[in-house]
Each structure stands twice: as structure tokens, then as C-alpha cells.
Amino acid sequence: MDPSHGSERPLSVRVCVPRETAAGETRVALTPDGAKRLISDRISVAVEAGAGVSAGFLDASYEEVGAEIVADANEILDEADIVFKVAPPTEAEADGIPEGAVLACLLRPHENEALIQRLAGRGVTVLALELVPRITRAQSMDALSSQSNLAGYKAVLLGANSLGRIFPLLMTAAGTLSPARVLVLGAGVAGLQAIATARRLGADTWGYDIRAAVKEEVESLGAKFVDLDEGGARDAEAEGGYAKELEAAEQSRQRELLARHIARADVVITTALVPGRAAPVLVTDDMVDRMKLGSVIVDLAGEAGGNCALSKPGETVVERGVTIHAPLNVPGSLPHHASQLLGRNLSALVKPMIGEDGVAVDLEDDVIGPCCVAHAGEVRFGA
Numbered sequence: 001m002d003p004s005h006g007s008e009r010p011l012s013v014r015v016c017v018p019r020e021t022a023a024g025e026t027r028v029a030l031t032p033d034g035a036k037r038l039i040s041d042r043i044s045v046a047v048e049a050g051a052g053v054s055a056g057f058l059d060a061s062y063e064e065v066g067a068e069i070v071a072d073a074n075e076i077l078d079e080a081d082i083v084f085k086v087a088p089p090t091e092a093e094a095d096g097i098p099e100g101a102v103l104a105c106l107l108r109p110h111e112n113e114a115l116i117q118r119l120a121g122r123g124v125t126v127l128a129l130e131l132v133p134r135i136t137r138a139q140s141m142d143a144l145s146s147q148s149n150l151a152g153y154k155a156v157l158l159g160a161n162s163l164g165r166i167f168p169l170l171m172t173a174a175g176t177l178s179p180a181r182v183l184v185l186g187a188g189v190a191g192l193q194a195i196a197t198a199r200r201l202g203a204d205t206w207g208y209d210i211r212a213a214v215k216e217e218v219e220s221l222g223a224k225f226v227d228l229d230e231g232g233a234r235d236a237e238a239e240g241g242y243a244k245e246l247e248a249a250e251q252s253r254q255r256e257l258l259a260r261h262i263a264r265a266d267v268v269i270t271t272a273l274v275p276g277r278a279a280p281v282l283v284t285d286d287m288v289d290r291m292k293l294g295s296v297i298v299d300l301a302g303e304a305g306g307n308c309a310l311s312k313p314g315e316t317v318v319e320r321g322v323t324i325h326a327p328l329n330v331p332g333s334l335p336h337h338a339s340q341l342l343g344r345n346l347s348a349l350v351k352p353m354i355g356e357d358g359v360a361v362d363l364e365d366d367v368i369g370p371c372c373v374a375h376a377g378e379v380r381f382g383a
Contacts, residue, residue: 013354014044016080018073019051022087024328026054026335027342029084029105034343036065043354044068048076055335081359084346086339088112089119099123102359104346106130106143109373109381110276116381120374125361127349128381130275131371138367140348145189146341151330152193152271155298156182159267160201162296162316162323168202179204183226183261185282185307186271187214190300194269195223206261210254228257255284263290269298270307279304293321302326 015038017030028051030038035045045067049059059069070076077083077096085105089097094115097103100123107128109116119126129143139145160167163180170177182198184191187209198205199222207218208226218225262268262283268291272280279301288297288310299306302313310319311326318324331338353359353368363369363380373381 012042012044013081013359014046014079015082015084015350016070016076017045017047017051017084018076018093019048020054020086021090021093024332025087026332027086027339028052028055028057028335029086029339029346030343031055031057031340032061032065032067033340034347035062035067037344038347038351039066042356043351046070046076046079048073052339055339057336057339082350082354084343084350086342088115091115091118094118094124095122097122097124101125102127102350102353102361104129104350106147106342107373113379113381116373116379120377120379123377124374125372125376126374127368127371128373129345129349129371131373132345132349132367133370135366141345141367143342143345146345147331147338148188148190148271149193150334150338150341151300152190152195152269153197154330154333155190155194155269155271155300156197156201156267158325158327159269159296159298162325163267164294165266166202167198180266181264182206182267182269183208183265184223184269184271185209185258186273187211187218188271188273191269191271192217192221194271196221198267198269199223203267206265208258208261226258226261228254255282255287258282259284259287259290262287263292265295266292267296267298269300271300272307273301273304277304279307281307281309283308283310285309288319288322288324291320291322295322297322297324299324299326300330303328 039045047062047067047069049069049071063069074096080101083097083103088107102125104127109128132138132141165180167180169179180203182203183206184194185208187207195205195207205223206226207223215225270282272282297308299308299311301307302311306326308324310324313326314328316325361375
């Protein structure tokens with residue numbers, strides 16, 4: 001494609017960062033530090049005025065590193081060769097992206113097939129960060145991991161703040177206080193970070209996952225592993241290191257065995273997600289009944305329906321004396337660092353595509369191919 005879109009400016013690739021318009025979205029897709037790393041003779045960066053303010057980045061900070069601040073939201077998209085966004089674009093934003101441009105964002109492709117069709121119809125190349133493969137070369141591009149790390153950390157703080165007791169063992173002249181017991185269900189990136197954070201705060205920390213390979217990782221963080229492999233069937237790892245959905249009978253067996261561990265916990269943090277599916281229910285209504293008065297559940301799967309049967313996505317409720325958090329967009333509650341990490345992920349993904357002749361989309365590339373959901377007028381997602 002012609003990166004100049006027919007304008008008279010010198011041949012260079014223009015990376016544009018519009019302000020996020022999704023309700024409650026506080027992150028920005030590129031920070032001033034990220035812009036500084038990108039800007040070169042071949043790459044210019046334009047940022048919509050105010051785009052970084054909610055994450056703690058002023059327009060002046062972008063200008064200091066050589067980025068251009070553009071006041072007109074339509075102009076920022078119209079002149080783009082590459083668009084960085086956090087949330088999926090609105091229909092109006094999608095219609096403003098020029099033909100041949102590249103859009104990279106957290107697209108939620110399983111929920112936005114109509115949007116992908118719309119963008120493909122406009123000739124936009126679309127890269128969904130959720131589909132970046134978990135391979136060694138793509139680690140710096142893995143936005144799911146970078147954002148999940150922050151979510152796992154924040155989940156522990158939410159749990160600790162709601163619990164009416166402290167996490168660590170404490171010996172005082174008035175007596176000894178026993179540590180809180182924290183149980184983390186799901187030992188992916190978010191779960192492992194939650195385990196590490198709970199351990200740093202001094203909690204008696206336990207971790208559980210249906211994948212056999214993570215036991216050593218849990219124990220390496222100083223936590224105890226809940227081993228439910230009584231029947232030798234605990235290995236549910238799908239391609240790419242994600243958990244796959246268990247059969248109904250196996251789910252039922254796991255729930256029965258987990259119930260007593262959940263009943264003993266002061267804080268339960270759930271992180272189990274299956275790509276493209278509703279979150280599996282790990283904490284049933286009956287399990288909540290058996291939990292201690294004043295205990296806490298932090299359900300990080302709220303955006304996919306929740307791992308707790310009583311979770312209400314986006315809300316905090318108290319049921320039978322148990323506080324249940326089901327927050328949405330947890331990384332967005334830490335917008336400064338979430339934006340820094342996300343911007344680095346986006347830059348690492350797109351920068352290798354930029355050459356002397358503009359942007360080259362190589363569908364044979366082992367990173368670009370899997371995460372490209374639309375290109376040259378065709379929808380590639382689900383093909």
C-alpha cells in the first residue's frame with residue numbers, strides 16, 4: 001500500500017492513537033515513552049488530544065518526544081497508516097479508518113464478528129491482540145499476558161481490602177494472629193501473579209489448575225498446590241498453553257473435590273477462562289453456602305459471565321455473608337502501567353512490519369498470520 005494515502009507529506013508510516021471512547025476505559029494504546037521508541041525517519045506518531053490524560057500522560061509529554069497532537073478525532077483516523085487502540089472501535093471509528101490501513105487492538109473477536117466484517121469491507125487489515133500466539137518470539141507482543149499480570153495483582157488487593165482480617169501471620173504482645181488462607185483457582189498468568197502477590201502479603205496461599213504442567217510453577221512461588229488428580233485425568237491443556245473446557249462429568253467431579261478447599265478459604269480468586277466460551281462455573285451456589293462468614297470471592301472471569309454462580313459482572317454483591325467481586329476491565333484500574341505494557345505489546349507487534357516501502361502484511365509470518373482477522377477485503381477469523 002501507499003503509506004502516504006496520496007498526501008504530499010514525505011513517505012513515512014503514520015501511527016495514530018485515538019482517544020478511547022468505550023465506557024470506563026482509562027488506558028491509552030501508546031504512552032509517550034512508547035511513542036519515543038517508535039518515532040524514526042520512517043515512522044511518525046500522532047495522538048488525539050487528551051488521549052493519555054486518564055492514564056496520567058499529558059499531551060505535552062507526547063510532544064516532548066516528537067509526537068504530534070491532533071485535536072480532530074476524524075483527522076487522526078483519516079491520516080492513519082496504522083491505528084493503535086485499546087478497545088474495539090465503534091462503527092463510526094471503523095468507518096473512519098482508511099482503506100489499506102492496519103488496526104491493532106484488543107478486539108474481542110469472538111464477540112465482534114460483525115465489526116470484523118465491517119472493517120474487512122473497508123479494506124482494513126485487522127490484528128486482534130487476543131490471537132497473538134503464545135510462542136517465544138511473540139512474548140513481547142502478548143497483550144493478554146501483560147494485562148493479566150496486572151489483573152492478578154489487583155485481584156489480591158481487592159480481596160485483602162474486603163477481608164476483615166490481615167493476610168500475614170502476626171505475633172504481638174496480645175497474642176498471635178493466624179494468616180489468612182487464599183485459594184487461587186486457575187494458574188495461568190493472572191493466577192500465578194495472584195499467587196505471588198498473596199504470598200508477598202504473607203497469606204497461606206494455595207493454587208489450583210486443571211492443567212498438570214502448572215503444579216511446579218505454583219509450588220515455585222511458595223504456595224501449595226491443590227491436587228485433585230484422584231482419577232489421573234487432570235490434564236486439560238489446549239494448544240498454545242490455554243486451558244480447554246472440561247467435559248460435564250469431569251467438571252462435576254472437580255467441583256465436588258474443590259468444595260472443601262473453598263470452604264476453608266478466606267479469599268478465593270478465580271481466573272479460569274476458555275477462549276471464545278462462557279467462563280466455567282467453578283464456585284457453585286452450594287459452595288458459597290459452605291464458605292465462612294466474612295470471606296471474599298474475587299471473580300476475574302466476570303467479563304465472560306463469571307466463575308462463581310452468584311457473580312454479577314461489573315458489581316460487588318454480598319451473598320450469605322460472602323463478598324463477591326466481579327470487576328470488569330481490571331487492568332483499566334491500573335491505567336498508567338497497563339498502558340505502558342500494552343503500548344509496548346502493540347509496538348513490538350507492528351514495528352517489524354514497517355520497512356522502506358511502508359507497511360508489509362506477511363500472512364505467512366507465525367505471529368501476524370494467526371492474529372490477522374481481516375486483510376485485503378477478506379475476513380480471516382474463523383476461516
